[in-house]
Amino acid sequence: MKIRSMTGFASGQGRLGVHSWSWEMRSVNAKGLDLRLRVPDWLDGLEVHLRKVMGNTLARGNVSLGLRISRGEEAAGTLTLNKPLLASVLTALAEAEALAQSAGVDLSVTSGADLLSIRGVLETTAIEDDPAPLVAELKKEFESLVSEFVQMRETEGAALEQVLRNQLAEVSRLTQLAADSAEARKPLVAAALKVNLAKVLENADGADANRVAQELAMLAVKSDVTEEIDRLAAHVTAAEDLLATGGAVGRKFDFLMQEFNREANTLCSKALNSDLTSVGLELKAVIDQMREQVQNIE
Template identity: 65%
Template sequence: MITSMTGIASAKGDAARYSWTWDLRSVNGKGLDLRIRVPDWLDGLEAYLRADLSKAIARGNVTLSLRMTRGEDAGGLVLNAAALNTVLDALAQVEADAMDRGLTLGPSRASDLLSVRGVLETGGAEEDTAPLVNQLRAEFNDLKKSFVAMRLSEGQALSAVLSEQLDRIETLTAQAADLAEARKDAVAETLKANLARVLDNAEGADPARVAQELAMLAVKSDVTEEIDRLVVHVAAARDLIAKGGTVGRKLDFLMQEFNREANTLCSKSQSAGLTAVGLDLKAVIDQMREQVQNVE
């Protein structure tokens, strides 16, 4: 089964003094681009998440974020005595300088001093984050499974759409083959007229050159190879979809081949009906190529 590069998963958790929210999502991309945002105080977590995701998916622009919230009991505010003494010394110096100049300053408030950066700090002893990191790792495994499952589900829906488009291409290719067969008499008459025109003006011409020009006229009107290659491409695309796995790049390359054959078919059609079928082919191929961009 093919996998889509589009997916999303989220989860919430809590333990002890912490609560958190996971958010994991991806969109299509040429390769694998992982953008991970987790708190840097969770030692080793980012490296683990990056390695784990790299094993689970092969392509896509992936964004993973972890938002942590610390509870009120995670540590109160503690007075930094050294910082307070520094502030008080500075304040005393300011008041002394003001008195020397005959200035009287208003009384300082404790709230003003406490608002100075560094005077109050988050308290609490240094804690071992290893148990929390282990719990987050275990929880991420479930998040990853949900994420991968969604990409697979999206891939299943994508597979159905691509199969319908291949059916349409196959039908149009069969119509093109029928139209090409039906116009054989008209093409033959055109070639005869061209041959007569060439022979009428071929006096003194190089016979080899004349034969070459005639062969080129025949080739320019023959769409058998284009139709045969379209049939082969349809079979190849179906095999890739059935095989599944990381086949997005191969399908994208195959779409280029589809488009090339449809373009050549239109340029060699020499028939309004065949041209119309060729244009329909190009439209379906273009729609299919847009869908293929989402295949991992």
């Protein structure tokens, strides 16, 4: 499986009969999967289906989906002549003309357009739509939209993966540099332990031998960074394995970055050497950069 980014975008348009529509799907980072849909509620069963498809396809991200549907002018309906009303109008018109003639008043000629403009003579009959064919077509088209959306996430994920691999290579290089610095400082650490041992022995009159041994052991542990270096190397391997596995590995990467940061902090605190401290600070800088990138992995 491929590494995916949590950011993505896809859009589409379609038409069926008198209906036309447009889709827009986009997402940003989130701790989990947050689906926000704006779908006409008269399309029975569509939103449930869309949520199911998105839930089965996506693992993380704040994902919004909008669907806009419009009807063409031909969907307005058909015109119907209200014959009873028209008959009544004509009867009334004839009576009015007869009265006007008897009174010597000439009326203007009434046209067909005048009659049809009278309210109620011409009626519009709405077309009742069966939404089932439209819902079926929208479900079918949504598969292509989701495929385009996932493809964009995978494209961004590929670029993100390359950045992470480069950063992991840098962490690996710095870890080896830390190991070399730790090896080079061993004579200095040994000398410092001897000095500390001498100080302890000077003030050890009447002291508990076990207590003295514990203090010496603590001094040795505080200066040993072998475990931190080994764990950093192990974390690099674990991160590379996650990239190779692919899929929704974002949460695992989040946890792994915490471990990276913990070891780098401990390494700096135990450095007791400017060179090793410098390497530790470089490690922390690269790990922080990795953490920013990891926040975008699905």
